[in-house]
Amino acid sequence: MKVKARGADFVELDYTPMIDMTFQLIAFFMILINFSDAETDQRVQLPSSTLAKPPDARMDTPITIQMIRDGKLIMNAQLLPDVNALRPFLKAEQYDLQTKNRSAKDATIIIRAHKDAKTGLVQQIIKVCQEIGFEKFTLRAKSEVGY
Amino acid sequence: MALQIKKRGLPDKIPIDMTPMIDIVFQLLTFFCMTLRVSAAEGDFNIKMPLAAPRAGLPDPNQLPPIKVRMRADSNGRLTDLALNDRLFNGPDRWRQLHNHIASLVGEGSLAASAEVELDCDFGLRYEHVIEAITAVSGTVGPDGQIIKLVEKIKFAPPRGE
Numbered sequence: 408m409k410v411k412a413r414g415a416d417f418v419e420l421d422y423t424p425m426i427d428m429t430f431q432l433i434a435f436f437m438i439l440i441n442f443s444d445a446e447t448d449q450r451v452q453l454p455s456s457t458l459a460k461p462p463d464a465r466m467d468t469p470i471t472i473q474m475i476r477d478g479k480l481i482m483n484a485q486l487l488p489d490v491n492a493l494r495p496f497l498k499a500e501q502y503d504l505q506t507k508n509r510s511a512k513d514a515t516i517i518i519r520a521h522k523d524a525k526t527g528l529v530q531q532i533i534k535v536c537q538e539i540g541f542e543k544f545t546l547r548a549k550s551e552v553g554y
Numbered sequence: 555m556a557l558q559i560k561k562r563g564l565p566d567k568i569p570i571d572m573t574p575m576i577d578i579v580f581q582l583l584t585f586f587c588m589t590l591r592v593s594a595a596e597g598d599f600n601i602k603m604p605l606a607a608p609r610a611g612l613p614d615p616n617q618l619p620p621i622k623v624r625m626r627a628d629s630n631g632r633l634t635d636l637a638l639n640d641r642l643f644n645g646p647d648r649w650r651q652l653h654n655h656i657a658s659l660v661g662e663g664s665l666a667a668s669a670e671v672e673l674d675c676d677f678g679l680r681y682e683h684v685i686e687a688i689t690a691v692s693g694t695v696g697p698d699g700q701i702i703k704l705v706e707k708i709k710f711a712p713p714r715g716e
Contacts, residue, residue, distance in 0.1 A: 422576070426572075426575075429580070429583060432583055433579065433582050453596065454682035455685075456597065456685050457694075458692050458701055459598070459599070460701070461596065522685075524680070525678050525679070526678075526683075526684050527713050527714065527716060530675075544600070545598040545601065546598065546601055546684075546685065546688070547596050547597070547598055548689075549595075549597075550596060550597050
């Protein structure tokens with residue numbers, strides 16, 4: 408005797424909740440993505456401070472110099488062996504500012520140094536920048552909650 | 555006799571192939587998941603640095619001399635001595651002691667606004683201690699979470715030899 412199977416031959420799935428959820432996740436990640444992280448490097452572990460709060464306004468012309476633990480520097484995504492190797496990069500930045508009718512005095516040098524880096528090397532960065540003509544400096548630290 | 559005419563044209567339900575859309579959506583999701591980097595918020599401390607050339611003329615008589623904070627390090631870069639004008643601060647709460655001492659020196663108001671701290675550090679001192687010192691002299695976080703500022707002008711002494 409031939410028995411006919413019950414139910415439909417083709418089960419149609421409702422994709423709507425899955426697509427809703429997936430689009431919400433994509434929207435969440437798109438909002439969260441931070442392109443300014445391109446200026447950061449995982450090799451630099453910043454020292455933390457309770458007073459380090461994110462700035463209210465965006466800096467006008469920031470130039471970021473990073474120092475890793477062994478004293479090597481990172482500028483414009485290039486690893487530099489020492490402070491003297493910074494000079495051509497800083498002069499290029501200075502020239503770039505001049506083409507925009509601005510000077511090195513208008514720019515702010517952001518120093519992101521590893522917490523175990525030598526303070527003397529950080530001071531050498533500042534000294535080299537001063538020799539080129541930069542005057543404004545800011546030391547970056549990680550925000551820490553509590554005192 | 556009634557004649558039943560069947561409607562021609564589109565069927566009641568048009569099946570849409572969702573596969574390409576779901577493919578691309580999941581690829582996007584994977585991309586964002588893999589590129590996401592959870593990073594802590596960062597903040598800045600502004601540093602006033604002395605110019606390379608000394609200023610001409612007499613110093614401003616209303617300008618207070620800088621409060622000199624001396625930090626000495628051992629061979630590993632750890633802070634061994636923290637001193638302010640020959641007064642040493644020791645123990646785990648040395649930063650709190652330094653903060654309280656500076657607060658007692660400059661107080662609040664115009665004196666605090668014009669006061670300046672000069673950090674004189676050994677070459678090999680770990681940079682984290684500099685940030686600790688800057689935090690101690692810059693202010694503190696009040697009970698309501700607001701920052702109570704102390705000294706805003708901070709600079710480094712000329713670098714010491716290695």
